[in-house]
Amino acid sequence: MITKRWKIALGSVAAATLLLTACAPTDDSGGGGGDASADSGPVTLTYWDFLDPSQDNPRANALRENIAAFEEANPDISIDLSVVSLGDMISRLPQAAAAGQAPDVFKMFTPQVPQMAAAGAYTPLPEAALEVDDWLRPADTLAGPDGAQVAVPYEYRTCALYYNQKILDEIGATAPTTYDEVVDVATKAAAAEYTGFGTGFSDTDNSAIIATFFDCFMSQVGQDIWNEDGDVDYAGKKADEFGDFLADLRDANALGASVVSDSYSTVTDGLANGTVAMAVLGTERIVTFGTTNPDLKWTDLPAASTGDQNGATFGWTMGIGAGSKKVDAAWKFIEYMTGADAAEGLASGGEVPTRASSYDLPFFSTPDADVVNSIAEYVASNSEPHAYEDNWIAVATGLSQAGQALYLNGLSGSEFITAAQDAANK
Amino acid sequence: MTLSAGEVAALPGVRNQGRGPGRPDRKRRTIAGDPRVWLYTIPVVLVFLFVFIGPLVYTVWTALHETTYYEIGEFSGLNSFVALFSDPSLPAQIGTTLVFSLGALVVALPAGLISAIVLNDLHRFKRTVRSLFLLPWLMSQAIAGTIWLWFLNPNYGPASYITTSLGWGPTDAFSSPTTALIAVTLITAWWSYPQAMLLFLGALQTIPEELRESLRMDGGGIWRGFVSITLPYLRNTIVSVVVVLLMLYVQMVTIILVTTRGGPLGATETLSMRVFNQTFVEFDLSGASATAILLFAVNTVLTLAAIRFRRKEAL
Numbered sequence: 230m231i232t233k234r235w236k237i238a239l240g241s242v243a244a245a246t247l248l249l250t251a252c253a254p255t256d257d258s259g260g261g262g263g264d265a266s267a268d269s270g271p272v273t274l275t276y277w278d279f280l281d282p283s284q285d286n287p288r289a290n291a292l293r294e295n296i297a298a299f300e301e302a303n304p305d306i307s308i309d310l311s312v313v314s315l316g317d318m319i320s321r322l323p324q325a326a327a328a329g330q331a332p333d334v335f336k337m338f339t340p341q342v343p344q345m346a347a348a349g350a351y352t353p354l355p356e357a358a359l360e361v362d363d364w365l366r367p368a369d370t371l372a373g374p375d376g377a378q379v380a381v382p383y384e385y386r387t388c389a390l391y392y393n394q395k396i397l398d399e400i401g402a403t404a405p406t407t408y409d410e411v412v413d414v415a416t417k418a419a420a421a422e423y424t425g426f427g428t429g430f431s432d433t434d435n436s437a438i439i440a441t442f443f444d445c446f447m448s449q450v451g452q453d454i455w456n457e458d459g460d461v462d463y464a465g466k467k468a469d470e471f472g473d474f475l476a477d478l479r480d481a482n483a484l485g486a487s488v489v490s491d492s493y494s495t496v497t498d499g500l501a502n503g504t505v506a507m508a509v510l511g512t513e514r515i516v517t518f519g520t521t522n523p524d525l526k527w528t529d530l531p532a533a534s535t536g537d538q539n540g541a542t543f544g545w546t547m548g549i550g551a552g553s554k555k556v557d558a559a560w561k562f563i564e565y566m567t568g569a570d571a572a573e574g575l576a577s578g579g580e581v582p583t584r585a586s587s588y589d590l591p592f593f594s595t596p597d598a599d600v601v602n603s604i605a606e607y608v609a610s611n612s613e614p615h616a617y618e619d620n621w622i623a624v625a626t627g628l629s630q631a632g633q634a635l636y637l638n639g640l641s642g643s644e645f646i647t648a649a650q651d652a653a654n655k
Numbered sequence: 656m657t658l659s660a661g662e663v664a665a666l667p668g669v670r671n672q673g674r675g676p677g678r679p680d681r682k683r684r685t686i687a688g689d690p691r692v693w694l695y696t697i698p699v700v701l702v703f704l705f706v707f708i709g710p711l712v713y714t715v716w717t718a719l720h721e722t723t724y725y726e727i728g729e730f731s732g733l734n735s736f737v738a739l740f741s742d743p744s745l746p747a748q749i750g751t752t753l754v755f756s757l758g759a760l761v762v763a764l765p766a767g768l769i770s771a772i773v774l775n776d777l778h779r780f781k782r783t784v785r786s787l788f789l790l791p792w793l794m795s796q797a798i799a800g801t802i803w804l805w806f807l808n809p810n811y812g813p814a815s816y817i818t819t820s821l822g823w824g825p826t827d828a829f830s831s832p833t834t835a836l837i838a839v840t841l842i843t844a845w846w847s848y849p850q851a852m853l854l855f856l857g858a859l860q861t862i863p864e865e866l867r868e869s870l871r872m873d874g875g876g877i878w879r880g881f882v883s884i885t886l887p888y889l890r891n892t893i894v895s896v897v898v899v900l901l902m903l904y905v906q907m908v909t910i911i912l913v914t915t916r917g918g919p920l921g922a923t924e925t926l927s928m929r930v931f932n933q934t935f936v937e938f939d940l941s942g943a944s945a946t947a948i949l950l951f952a953v954n955t956v957l958t959l960a961a962i963r964f965r966r967k968e969a970l
Contacts (some may be wrong), residue, residue: 320935327725348724349937451946487809489919490831499810622936633919638831 239355240505271305272558275550277313277322277335287516291578295571299562302570305559315341316435319622322550323348329636331550333559339371339543339614340444340621342380346373347619352549353377354562365586365609366542370616380548383567384580385605386511387612388445388530388540395524396423396506408531411435411507415483421425422603428475432625432630437493439632440508440625445540446471447535448613455618461627461653464646468532472635472642479636489633500525512604513544516579519600529611542614544581576601581608620653627652679738711951725940735945741863744921752925752953755840756904762844762895763900767851772885774852775859787813792849799846800913804829807838834923835915839923847903851896858892859885890964898963926950 251264260398282293296308313321325331326349337345343353351373361368364382371380390411392404398415429438447454447463456462460578478484485499486492497514499505501521509530518525530538545564549559565571572587577597580590581604588605592598631649634640639650665813683907718735739745770788777784791799807814807828815825828838877881908927913916917924918933924932926946933943 323938324726349726398944430919431916432918486825487827487830490827490915491836495810504810626936630920637920 237568245479258356273307273309274334274556274559274562275309275310275332277332279315281312283459291574293433299565321548322350326350326551329552331552333553333555334562335550336391336545336547339546340617342371343547344619345623346379350551352551356559357558362468366614370614371546380546381567382543382546383585385583386432386513386544386610387542387609388509389512389527389630390509391500391527392507393524394526398643404528411473411531412477416481419483424485426478427496428486429495430629431490432629434492436625436629439628443628449534449537450539459618461624461650464650467645469643472645476642489636516603540612542612549637581605623653658913663835702855714944714947715941722940724938737940739945743774748924748926756901757926758840759844759904760900763848763851766848768855770852771855771859781860789849791846796909797913800910802913803842832920836922839911839914843907845918858889893962900957901957
């Protein structure tokens with residue numbers, strides 16, 4: 230009996246000791262292993278990316294090959310890649326930064342860069358980064374609250390109108406060129422039991438589809454999303470046009486029956502399998518759709534009432550994590566991945582390289598690069614980057630919630646816009 | 656033969672009240688000065704302080720301060736609590752929490768009890784049936800939610816295919832506030848009923864078989880046996896199961912997060928989802944801490960209410 234009690238007591242002490250040890254502060258070298266004091270000598274960079282290089286698709290293959298090529302060209306730098314979804318990255322990065330555990334390098338979507346910068350997730354870029362001057366689009370909008378640039382563009386995209394040619398032929402329609410025409414074509418497609426226009430009001434994927442579409446539309450009508458004080462302030466006649474468009478689609482039964490819970494992937498799947506007639510998505514899907522469904526075509530954004538078809542330039546960016554002690558090595562990696570050395574791999578994955586020097590490569594003069602070249606030209610001529618405030622997540626979530634109310638409670642277009650703005654400023 | 660007082664006191668089993676010669680009372684010696692009591696108690700107290708009291712104090716501390724992302728700033732007093740209780744969406748979220756928790760309980764409790772009774776009375780294929788009953792509990796909440804999310808998908812889900820084939824049209828469980836709440840409640844009940852089943856199964860096996868035989872000899876049927884024998888014996892176990900399940904449901908986040916994320920229109924946003932959204936979407940750590948304290952209070956009230964039904968005397 231005494232022996233049993235001693236065993237229990239020793240076990241309790243051991244458990245308590247293990248617990249306290251596990252919770253002890255860890256080395257705060259700022260992510261990654263290797264030499265924590267300087268960039269000299271072998272270093273390992275921790276890198277967060279949403280792409281899984283173990284998967285067999287063009288973008289994942291390109292990422293894997295580019296990382297391998299970088300490590301071969303820089304034998305003293307190894308990359309420790311962690312696959313982290315965008316949603317997880319947004320929630321984990323501020324925590325990691327606060328705990329001194331941010332990765333050395335991470336990707337972030339353009340609209341969320343200022344918010345992550347405000348959350349302290351970035352180390353400001355080194356001087357060498359600021360000397361790069363051949364970005365296809367201005368990169369100084371990728372800044373933190375103090376105006377210091379914190380990220381560089383990794384790939385470019387903007388919005389385009391996708392349509393299923395087979396469905397349009399079936400209903401006797403042509404690719405629409407205005408939003409009113411989109412409603413007409415979508416109505417006909419809905420009558421033929423297709424989803425006339427694909428979008429979604431779910432916020433499970435950070436409201437990706439509706440927020441991206443809204444961003445591009447506001448650029449089209451020349452409406453700033455924020456005022457000088459940084460408050461969300463877009464309600465008005467220009468923004469109402471966006472709400473009216475969605476309301477018209479709803480009234481025509483041209484939205485998906487499950488639009489309230491539909492997300493970006495729902496719509497892309499619907500386009501790929503031929504159940505959705507049209508949608509506004511990013512240009513990053515052009516190459517993929519070309520492979521999965523040859524009936525899918527793309528064209529410029531429909532013209533808004535202003536006659537403008539220019540959307541917003543956005544895409545994935547790369548930056549250096551807060552507290553990283555390997556800034557030089559991190560910038561070396563970022564410069565490689567955004568430069569000419571990785572451009573061919575990037576283009577083969579359907580992503581648009583961001584530096585003009587990349588397009589001097591022989592690859593971009595071959596027929597294999599025709600699609601990427603056309604996308605790059607479209608991005609350059611049909612979009613403009615703009616600055617974002619540090620509350621894009623609230624803007625996006627507000628749009629989702631207002632969209633749900635528009636569909637379920639029958640809000641008008643202007644009520645949708647007001648509700649979305651109020652939710653963002655809550 | 657006459658024994659002396661000392662010889663009597665030395666006899667085994669003879670109790671000594673401590674007023675005469677002989678060995679001191681053994682029980683009193685253990686309570687008064689045995690250092691091993693501290694050796695057993697300190698680790699448990701340390702763990703309790705570290706995993707419960709410490710975080711609770713830190714949560715209260717955070718709720719009383721301004722926060723910017725994950726940085727704690729100046730003392731702000733009860734501002735977070737004022738903002739919490741003046742939020743017009745709070746009553747709806749409390750209501751959703753109660754509907755969700757009690758709704759899942761109403762389904763999982765009898766499902767667990769019936770499953771346990773079936774298993775207890777089964778003589779063939781017992782292990783196979785038990786494994787099948789346990790299947791939902793073996794998967795994580797995230798997987799359970801994802802499976803049902805795709806099963807009920809209106810475009811590609813098997814459920815939609817079945818209902819469309821029957822002429823009822825596609826399923827659209829997550830697009831309506833009412834059906835979304837029902838769906839997440841049922842999914843949670845389905846995932847958690849095996850826990851109730853295991854607890855009931857253990858309790859059922861403590862019921863003396865002689866009672867059932869006696870009832871059979873008296874002509875009592877299945878229902879009479881359930882009401883007169885099984886339920887009285889299971890009363891305390893039912894209370895325990897209710898407490899365990901209620902605590903699980905009030906704190907449930909993952910299944911709701913994976914399926915609806917609190918929507919549509921906030922219809923499935925429980926207090927736990929509010930804490931999640933405030934922490935990881937709005938980055939309002941102070942507000943989330945205030946909500947977490949309210950959630951703790953709700954959980955405590957529900958648990959104490961359930962414990963009042965516990966039977967004090969043994970059968």
